[in-house]
Amino acid sequence: MTFRGMRGALVVGAGLLLAGAEPAHAEVCAVDDLDREVCLASPAERIAVLSPGATELVYAAGAGEAVVAVVDYSDYPPEAREVPSLGSHTRIDMERLVALRPELVIGWVTGNPPEQLETIETLGVPVFYLEPHTFDGVASAIERLGTLAGTAEVASREARRFRDGMAEIRERHADRAPVRVFYQVWDEPLMTINDAHLIGKVLTVCGGINVFGDLERRVPRIGDASVLDADPEAILAGGMGEANRGWLTHWEQYPSLTAVARDNLFFVPRSLIQRPTPRLLEGSRLFCERLEDARARR
Secondary structure (H helix, E strand, C coil), X not given: CCHHHHHHHHHHHHHHHHHCCCCCCCCEEEECCCCCEEEXXXXXXXXXXXXXXXXXXXXXXXXXXXXXEECCCXXXXXXXXXXXXXXXXXXXXXXXXXXXXCCEEEEECCCCCHHXXXXXXXXXXXXXXXXXXXXXXXXXXXXXXXXXXXXXXXXXXXXXXXXXXXXXXXXXXXXXXXXXXXXXXXXXXXXXXXXXXXHHHHHHHCCEEECCCCCCCCCCEXXXXXXXXXXXXXXXXXXXXXXXXXXXXXXXXXXXXXXXXXXXXXXXCHHHCCCCXXXXXXXXXXXXXHHHHXXXXX
């Protein structure tokens, strides 16, 4: 099918979608992470979610039963694995999306192709953009999704649990001795995070000092020499899988590195820390435990 033909089919599909919609009930509105107010005639009963992190947030808001489409690697909660996938978050199968008749699409600010999200909106399907960069942003995202899905009570309860949990972690570690930390996001190229990144905020809450915290980019590229110069007391990494510690063994070739000399090479499952979702609470507790281990080895 040509692009013109496909677009025509999408328009027809969207027209059928809107023609078959239920009569309006109570309008619901929420402001997304682009500061746009998104309003629906009634709570969404069919939701397409275009990032694994956003999928977790929708389920956390109590709206899992409304999810009709996800993208690859949407693996939590387990029931999300049974939902039809629209392909990669960087290239959505638009024909399949329209065929599934979503009433709301949840997009990721920096993770989805802007042109595809714009096309979805021209077809009359509202897009709600998410990408939390703070702890309160995670809780707020859950609350706003609950508003749009008509599950505000469940969402409010989960948001409160997350806020209370992070506050408890902050209070518990407020006076702990600082630990200089390097967090490894990726290996080739070698990548880390700065203090503006949500993971950087977790390190701060746990009493860590991010040795690359003052770099300008949220996810800067560095080299081994930079890590050696910074000489962190601890290195934390998630690896390429939930049980793959391979990235940590790389640093063992530098026995003079303080983190290596003190055996402070720590693995943290990346799904617990690299997605801005309620599981960040579990990941933060694990981060803090690892930094406690580093303090005990001084």
